[in-house]
Amino acid sequence: MDTPEKTTTQITTPLSKFEDSPVFNYINSLSPIKPVRSLHVAQAFHSLSFSSVPSIFTSPHVSSHKESRFLRRNNYTDASKPEFSSENGNKGCGGEVVTVDAAAQLYENSAELQENFDPRVSVGEPPNEHMKFALELPRTLKYDCDSPECDSTTRCGTQSGCLSELAGTSGSLVPLVMEAGQKGSSQGETSAEGIHQIEEKTEAAECDWESLISDAADLLIFNSPVDPEAFKGLMLKSVDPNAGFCASYNNMQEMQIIYPISSGEQHEMEDPSTQPGETIGLNQMNQVEENLDSNSKQNKCITSHPTEDVDNEAQTSMGVTYKTISNLHRGVRRRCLDFEMVGARRKNLDEASGSSSSVLENSNERTASTERSLVPIQIGSDSSRRSLPGIGLHLNALALTSKENKPIKHENLSSGMTLPSSAASFHSPSMGQELHDSLSLVPAERDMDPTENIASMAEDPSQASAYIASEELNQTSPRKKRHVLHKISLKRRLEGETEGCKRCNCKKSKCLKLYCECFAAGVYCIEPCSCQECFNKPIHEDTVLATRKQIESRNPLAFAPKVIRGSDTIPEIGDDSTKTPASARHKRGCNCKKSSCLKKYCECYQGGVGCSINCRCEGCKNAFGRKDGSAPIEMEGEVEDETEANERSGIGMISQKTSIQNNEEQTPNTKLPTTPLRLCRPLVQLPLSSTSKPPRSLLGIGSSSGSYVGQKYGKPNIIRPMTKFEKQYQSIPDDDIPDILQSNCSPTVGVKTSSPNSKRVSPPHINLGSSPGIRSGRKLILQSIPSFPSLTPHH
DNA sequence: GAGTTTGAAACT
DNA sequence: CAGTTTCAAACTC
Structure with a gap:
């Protein structure tokens, strides 16, 4: 200021000097402000x-x-x-x-x-x-x-x-x-x-x-x-x-x-850029x-x-x-x-x-932040990337997405949170894993963007609403699409949300292992959960945190979103990823042998992303994109080929969904950071692990953030929050994402972090500069809301 | 709702 | 790193 x-x-002062000149007067008459602007722009x-x-x-x-x-x-x-x-x-x-x-x-x-x-x-x-x-x-x-x-x-x-x-x-x-x-x-x-x-x-x-x-x-x-x-x-x-x-x-x-x-x-304060993720x-x-x-x-x-x-x-x-x-x-x-x-x-x-363990937690936050940070990023540069839009829960945005929805209901509220919607943000988990500013999804964003809902839906192929929406969207103009999305979101809230948030049903893991969706998502179990001997509650925060750390120590990306969007720019993951509906990919890839990647057993499918090179699946028929690179979503033909499976699994819907996604992708602004997770469960978010999680890749989002900036600046639309869709897509991953991704990620490349298992995780790319269009690629998927694993720098 | 299938997570 | 076990979700009936 x-x-x-x-x-x-x-x-x-200078002006006063020149006021006399006719030229100046003329200019002034045009607009008093101009002079200031020029200066202003430069300096300020x-x-x-x-x-x-x-x-x-x-x-x-x-x-x-x-x-x-x-x-x-x-x-x-x-x-x-x-x-x-x-x-x-x-x-x-x-x-x-x-x-x-x-x-x-x-x-x-x-x-x-x-x-x-x-x-x-x-x-x-x-x-x-x-x-x-x-x-x-x-x-x-x-x-x-x-x-x-x-x-x-x-x-x-x-x-x-x-x-x-x-x-x-x-x-x-x-x-x-x-x-x-x-x-x-x-x-x-x-x-x-x-x-x-x-x-x-x-x-x-x-x-x-x-x-x-x-x-x-x-x-x-x-x-x-x-x-x-x-x-x-x-x-x-x-x-x-x-x-x-x-x-x-x-x-x-x-x-x-x-x-x-x-x-x-x-100035006293630290540069945001330096600490974006945190x-x-x-x-x-x-x-x-x-x-x-x-x-x-x-x-x-x-x-x-x-x-x-x-x-x-x-x-x-x-x-x-x-x-x-x-x-x-x-x-x-x-x-x-x-x-x-x-x-x-x-x-x-x-x-x-200096512990790095808590990437996840931070990541969640970051994800949210990323969304918002977009602005800062633009300005500074920076940091925004780190923060991914993801909503809070990073990790498993995918899982969350579906789950989150439900939680939201319960929780509350949040309405906004549809999300997580995210907040995902979001998906958003974005807070409700809604992410998504990020985050939100926050809630706000998520709420705002119908797209998020859609995205979430996409994640859950099962969601009928998505299907409907897809149909409508395909036919309709962008505005109509929006309306449709809104309807869908509403519907979702009414219906799905109830379902939305899933709850875990753990019996032996005490909800302290990744088996537990809640835990994996970075959220506490809530009443709706049917878990037994659950330790994933605020009361046992210490235990939860300790366990988290332990798991993270083993696999820093354990809580990172499983699905990384991004591909927009990111080639990383995969390969053909770009082709896949979303360019998003599963960070580790699936290992399916009997499901042909056509059922939710497949994490890729579940996450609404196509299989990639990283996948070790056999007989891949992933509707979102086959391992071999065959066309994904958009290809209706493929879908049809798989008609049986599709019918069963609702892939058909997926295909439609994908189409929808594509549409949104097309929309220029989509980039907005996705919200974080859905916040379905936002209520319960687990305490972040102390360590900062690297920003989620969401940044892929992060990148998006950068891109956002560009878009924003370039286009007045700026504000337009990404459609939820977009957000979800992005966010999905982001959401879940542990901040790590973002943080780490340097903007540039998706760093592939290798998981302990040697599985590669590709963090979302965060290219600030990535053009929106690219991002749109993110659309990826329905995603999940990704969280964002943090690719953090930690590692 | 019970049982089966599946594949990720965890363990060795 | 590979193989095995455990686990809970997804799915079927």
């Missing part, structure tokens, strides 16, 4: 863009801070009135033009958001919805920040810009911005009044916030001016107990997001909070001195955002902590110790 403002100030870009974004997220408080900021600016114009930032803010916007642009972009984003939201709404999970919104908003904000739009806003430097951003972030705010911007521009100082009005509206909105949200969600309209505040409210509400796991998931994601931002602004870690969170606190303090100081350097102002504003964020985090934490606090602590400890 600072930079931008500075730029402005600097710029202003990295720091500002990020910082500005955060501000957007900030709650109302933020706005106040911003106001102060604006005032300062105004001060430049009007030194006399420092304190009425609100008023000044309007002026600042002077760059109405800018606001318009931003608004346009935002508008698009908002539209997408709305769509995304629909699913939730339909779902009708009130408590969660708030959470989701809160989560989503922040995410969207992040995205926005990353996106060019943000830049524009920052450029404006004026409050109006901020407002616009906020609006954009909220999704529907655009209208507000527009109004505010216009007013401000036209009225000049009087615009302050407009601001006040807005604020009042926002306040009122807050009061009605819940009702508004529900309504809005349904309508998908966030247009009211209030939105920003409403968001704030959401943010705050997110803390609500209802949030449950989903919240935790979301929190994670947000944390990640915040982290990067904070880092950007505060953002989730409690330690980091603590740091963030501390930073926020410090920022808040600074802000106070700053506010007192409006005239201070722009930097200070920026900091203050940032501080505010941080603060707000921190609040959110706190809320999240509580939720998360409730479940995972201990785990997190341990993780931290472990990390300190």
Whole structure:
């Protein structure tokens, strides 16, 4: 933030010098902002863009801070009135033009958001919805920040810009911005009044916030001016107990997001890039909070001195955002902590110790983070990759996906979590293994993206809904597809979700071995489980963690997602992987002998991915892609060939699903990070192992993140969260993915890590640069939500 | 719901 | 690393 403002100030002087020249006047007439922008872009870009974004997220408080900021600016114009930032803010916007642009972009984003939201709404999970919104908003904000739009806003430097951003972030705010911007521009100082009005509206909105949200969600309209505040409210509400796991998931994601931002602004903080994967870690969170606190303090100081350097102002504003964020985090934490606090602590400890074991846990978080981190990544670069979008549970996204769904139901809520939906995120596990910002899936994302559901469905061939959807999708236009997806998601929630989350039925493993799907997914067993002598419960956290570590020590990727997406870019896995429906592949490959890879016994099939070179299967007939490279999904012919098997197993559905996936893949934006796991079980997420898990490959996602960035920037759509589909696909793997993948992964190549068994695991590639199209390849699959194993660097 | 099949996970 | 055992999900009846 600072930079931008500075730029402005600097710029202003020079401008004054040249004001006289006709050329200058002409230029000015065109757009006052331009000059600033150019400067702004150059200088401030990295720091500002990020910082500005955060501000957007900030709650109302933020706005106040911003106001102060604006005032300062105004001060430049009007030194006399420092304190009425609100008023000044309007002026600042002077760059109405800018606001318009931003608004346009935002508008698009908002539209997408709305769509995304629909699913939730339909779902009708009130408590969660708030959470989701809160989560989503922040995410969207992040995205926005990353996106060019943000830049524009920052450029404006004026409050109006901020407002616009906020609006954009909220999704529907655009209208507000527009109004505010216009007013401000036209009225000049009087615009302050407009601001006040807005604020009042926002306040009122807050009061009605819940009702508004529900309504809005349904309508998908966030247009009211209030939105920003409403968001704030959401943010705050997110803390609500209802949030449950989903919240935790979301929190994670947000944390990640915040982290990067904070880092950007505060040098003190570690670079996000450096610790991308770990953002989730409690330690980091603590740091963030501390930073926020410090920022808040600074802000106070700053506010007192409006005239201070722009930097200070920026900091203050940032501080505010941080603060707000921190609040959110706190809320999240509580939720998360409730479940995972201990785990997190341990993780931290472990990390300190240097143990790598906990990759999984981290990975989960990372996955979520990755999704969000996308933004940061763009900016920085970095770290985002590490964090994979996966939702929490990494590993077995596949397993989770199906399971997750169920959990969600139980748990709660989460609606959002469909997911995991992920959060997967997600699948998402994304938190509910929903992943998916990531993550979410969080929940929010997941909820938002019908696609996720689809993806999850895809994972579960059995899901009829998927089938239906596929049919519809095939026929319909993208929009229709979306609708279909929404329907599906809803249906899923209604039906499948119940089924969705599977539960384990362990009798001898005590749910402490990978045999246990819950354990493998990184989640605690819940009531629905029929397990006996279950130790996979929060009560036995120590045991769970210890066991995890042990398993990880044996196989670092044990908890990594089994299915790695990615192939988009990634050739790694396989081979022909690209052909497979999803380009995703099973990290180790299957070893089927009798099922011909046509039944769920086959992990590849189960994960919705084709068999690859890594597979040692015999008589492979995997509908998603044969080991020999024969065409996968898309090939209807093949499917038909296998008609019998298909009929039995529902492969037919799969084929359709695949087609669907393809369609989505085609969609440009799909890239969004998948949500993490589904969060079906989010509630129960296991404590992450202390060690940070490497980010999940999701990054493949990670890569995606990078790609996301590109896309985002390149395209206004930016925000558009990936379709759930995409997310799932990506996320699936991601979700499960242990952070490791991400973290490790260097962006580049998928590192193949060899499992102890010598099985190769290919982490998702994280090429930041990967083009979206490539990613689309991820589509991979239905995936699972992958988790992301962390390819971590650990190893 | 019980029993069988299957292949991953765990163990040797 | 290969072979065997254990395990729980997937599947069948």
